[in-house]
Amino acid sequence: MKHLPAYLTALFLPLSLAAPNCPPLGPVFPKPSSQSLLSSQAIKNAVANLTATFTARDADNSTGSYSTSYSIEVWSATDAPGTTIFSWHHTAPNLTSSWNVTGVRKVDKNTVYRLGSLTKIFTIYTWLVQDGDARWNEPITKYVPELAAVADRAKDDPVGNADWGEITIGALASQMAGVVRDYGLLGELTQEMNQTQTVAIGFPPLNNSDPTLPKCGEWPQCNRTEFFNGLLQVLPSYAPFTTPAYANTAFQILGYALESIKGKSFQSMMEDSVLKPLGLNHTYYASPPNSVGLIPGTPKESGWAYQLGDESPAGNMYSSVADISALGRSILSSSLLRPAQTRRWLKPASLTSEPVAGVGYPWGIRRILLPVANGKRTIDAYNKAGRVGYYGSLLNLLPDYGVGFSILIGGPAIPGNMNFNLADIIGEQLLPALEAAAREQADATYAGFYYDVAANSTMRITTQADRPGLGIDQWMSNGTDMAYVAVALQGQYTPVQPTIRLYPTGLETTRPDGSRRVAFKATFEDLQAPARPNSMFSTDCGTWVTLTAVAYGSMPLDQFVFEIDSKGKVVSVEPVALRVKLRKA
Structure with a gap:
């Protein structure tokens, strides 16, 4: 006769809620509905x-409020049209008819601002809708002949030549190509100063015959031939895939590549695949009417009128805060892409030297540690900021909640970092509230007592404000304390404080009548396991390694499926390995 392992002999140890839990990456509760949020x-x-914070801020001239206008929307992907969680518009007092003779006099949700580099999200979205990401590991030389012609130069001189044969479409989209930031535009001193000025601050004079001296840029703008002739004279910043290095040139090249693949102009593809399907009637690839825009000064001095030419995919666009919110809703709801494609897009491409930051395609990713007294909770925020002329912008997506916020700014003296300063104000209030709202919805939906009398099996599910996920406070299977057994089987030792938390997997089956099957994944943890907050290689938060570590008849012990009726009421839960459905009392 086989004997039970020693760690299964003490089946009635009490469950304690005294130590941290480690959820897998992602939401710890189902995403809250718009109704639940409101x-x-x-x-x-x-x-x-x-409301109180922004009211006080706008009354304080030290914040730049006198000369800087801005618009903010906080929204959910499930919002009804025209609905937001929070919106705020501030019109600078000096935006008067005498100072602003061509644009709007008061900002609102439809006021058009310049976006700067937030344009890049439209560019990548256009690429994904048009062509997906199947080509993203292919070399860019396959689609840009000017680069194919010089692909071998780096073999002999990698210091002097970018390794175009190894630079992929995905590398360009994720700022991992190692190419120069701009050619002949931003940062090019010969476009901003005359030679007398540059020599006066320490630079040597350049002869007009010098091949590295840009002959085009801000004005006259470079055509495609001039751009590549100049770009290929410039040294690379890094070898491909070494480190994130911001490059506007990458997005100009991506525009050329997609035109080569599809045989259409990039502007027409964006308009046909993104702007028109989403009804973004206040979004412009180039040159909107002055009457719709915030123009703090003349169109020329504010940067409103300036166009980037072939570098437009990197930063030329204009939009309203309502349209940017609609763009964000579309991304989070996968209205134009397959859900799997969206999930791939909202993942990191690389880490950065800052421990809480990463880069995506072309997202800036912020890893936010949400304070939870007895749990480790990391939220990944996907954002893209922009700055051009007198304008600033920010789109921030919070996929764990299906929520985001949009910020557009305009003024002649925008305070430094204003877009992210406003984001800090919003996030400080919003993120804890979103977590609380998600928990409230989960508690109302899933918490309760579940049972099967014939199987002598019961389960109690709760939520706690100081812990992530749904908690299984009590789980008996055929009269046995299954919580203890599950933790012991997975850990392979006698647990002191076994605990089980349930987290959404995103897997749902919806039937024609509206009823659903919703899957959750459990973590089996011992709250008395050693804490390792300062270890170099060891971790106390590695539950992703242990998922589905124990199975019974091929069915994972940590998989739970809830049955929800057509009215949204939970009917039962099934621990699939135990082949039993426990009805909700």
Whole structure:
């Protein structure tokens, strides 16, 4: 007769809630619906605090409020049209008819601002809608003949030549190509100063015959031939895939490549595949009417009128805060892409030298540690900022909640870092409230007592404000303390404080009648396992390694499926390995 392992002999140890839990990456509760968000007291409190904060900020001239206008929207991917969680518009007092003779006099959700580098999100979205990401590991030389002609130069001189044969489409989209930031535009001193000025600050004079001296740039702008003739004279910053290095030139090249693949102009592809399908009627690839825009000064001095030419895919666009919010909703709801494609897009391409930051395609990724008294909770925020002329912008996506926010700014003296300063104000109030709202919805939906009398099996599910996910406080299977057994089997030792938390997997089956099957994944943890907050290689948060570590008849012990009826009411939960459905009392 086989004997039970020693770690299964003490089946009645108490469950304690005293130590941190480690959820897998991603949401710890199902994403809150728009209705849940709008009815949540935590969200209402956050909105009240934001209203008070921005009211005080706008009355304080030291914040730049006198000369800087801005628009903000906080929104959910499930919002009804025209609905937001929070919105705020500030019109600078000096935006008067005598100072601003061509644009709007008061900003609102449809006021058009310049975007700067936020344009890059439209560029990558256009590429994904048009062509997907199947080509992203292919070399750019396959689609840009000017680069194919020089692909071998780096073999002999990698210091002097970019390794175009190894630079992929994905490398360009994710700032991992190692190519120069701009050619002949931003940062090129010969375009900003005359030679007398540059020599006066320490630079040597350049002869007009010098092949490295840009003959085009801000004006006259470079055509395609001039751009590549100049770009190929410039040294690379790094070898491909070494480190993130911001490059506007990458997006100009991506525009050329997509035109080669599809045989259409990049502008027409963007308009046909993104702007028109989403109804973005206040978004422009180039040159909108002055009457729709915030123009703090003349069109020329504000940068409103300036066009980037062939570098437009990197930063030329204009939009309203309502349209940027609609763009974000579309991305998070996968309205133009397959859900799997969206999930790939909203993942890091590389880390950066800052521990809480990464880069994507072309997202800037911020890893936010949300304070949870007894749990480790990391939220990844995907953002793209922009700055051009008198304008600033920011789109921020919070995929864990299906929520985001949009910020557009305009003024002649925008305070440094203003877009992210506003984001800090919003995030401080919003993120804890979103977590609370998600928990409230999960508690109302899933918490309760589940049972099967014939199988002598019961389960109690709760939520706690100081812990992530749904908690299984009590789980009996055929009269046995299954919580202890599950933790012991997975850990292969006698647990002291076994605990089980459930987290959404994103896997749902919706039937024609509206009823659903919703899958959750469990983590089996011992709260008395050693904490390792300062270890160099060891970790106390590696639950991703242990998922589906124990199976019974091929069915994972850590997989739980809830049955939800057509009215949204939970009917039962099935621990699939145990082949039993426990009805909700």
